[in-house]
Amino acid sequence: MRKVFQAELHQIGEGLIEISSLVIDAIEKSTTAFAAADLQAAQEVIAADARIDFLQNDLDERAIDVLALQGPVASDLRMIVGSLRMSASLERMGDLARHISQLTRLRYPNNVIPAPLVETFAEMARQDIIIARKVSELLDSRDLELASEIAAAKTEINKLHKTVFSAMGxxxxxxxxxxxxxxxxxxxxxxxFGDHGVSVARKVSYLVTGEWQPEEFLAG
Amino acid sequence: MRKVFQAELHQIGEGLIEISSLVIDAIEKSTTAFAAADLQAAQEVIAADARIDFLQNDLDERAIDVLALQGPVASDLRMIVGSLRMSASLERMGDLARHISQLTRLRYPNNVIPAPLVETFAEMARQDIIIARKVSELLDSRDLELASEIAAAKTEINKLHKTVFSAMGxxxxxxxxxxxxxxxxxxxxxxxFGDHGVSVARKVSYLVTGEWQPEEFLAG
Incomplete structure (x- = not known):
């Protein structure tokens, strides 16, 4: 029984990593398509989002089954509840990659972003990709150094986001x-996108340390 | 034991209703302050959001305790997992009311919205308030007629949202x-804000009927 349970917990963890790898694909492809006004790649991101949604539902159903059949307690219980929350954040990251591709599609064959801000958005894209990759690594390794790096990338995005708003003003x-x-x-x-990455990082940190990171961590 | 468990489940339901009533206050006050460029009311919404966040965390901790101590199954388990998700949506609705008030504060003493769109935003505010009130009623009564009314209000908001974007173009x-x-x-x-209201409505419908409403329901 215990062995089956551990296998099920492990499968849930693997499910999160699988979804996070699709989120990496989605943000890489959507930001590349966004920069290049590549309609076909944008369409592919839009179409692929359904798979992330499906995997999230599937993972959540399995997590609920484990709760029902195994009645886990303590850290195992928190891991499963944490998985339900992390899957929701990952699913939302997929939605945001889709939204970026929907903008690409809407303005095709033009670029969404005017010349003076192209480099700023390219840098935001790089930071989002860094976040997606590190979230996936963090889910696998639980190395909390990665959580700090994710927060640092989010700090960069916040600065770039402010730059964009200053330019428009x-x-x-x-x-x-x-x-x-x-x-x-x-x-x-x-x-x-970055916020949700930080949110996953906070949840992993909580599972590892048993303590919530302060809000400043979320703020980057 | 069973009696204690039922009391705990009931308390979780009451906790959701309590949070939803604070969300009603937040959206009513934030949209009124937004329309009137009322700095003080906007500040109050911003300050009050911490209470919603606190109550959400508290509710989630209690839900996890019930999972650990009672090992619920079947519909009770789904109710508790559903509560964790609904509390996240309600918390996000509170955040959005706070964001609206932050815009009010940023532009004070000016109005955020220019004259030609004032009435469109007033109508969106009315629909958001309807959604918040009906979400609270739905959590209490589980009358699924309310879920349809919430979806209908969201359809109105979608139309108004498009009107705003057309005006800017x-x-x-x-x-x-x-x-x-x-x-x-x-x-x-x-x-x-409306999306998250519909999301809560879908979850209540799922708990009552055991079946997910189609995505069209979410789309309004």
């Missing part, structure tokens, strides 16, 4: 209102 | 880029 901003709307939404999607 | 839109940014963010906050 500056007197020399000469873009159309439609572009201003797109840039606002895009910056928010890139920024929220 | 129209040739006669003459607002500053800063206002365009604010309107984009505000419309998204009002719209996401």
């Amino acid at each position: 500056a007197p020399d901003w000469a873009e159309t209102p439609a572009t201003t709307v797109d840039v606002t939404l895009a910056s928010r999607y890139f920024e929220r | 129209a040739p006669d839109w003459a607002e500053t880029p800063a206002t365009t940014v604010d309107v984009t963010l505000a419309s998204r906050y009002f719209e996401r």
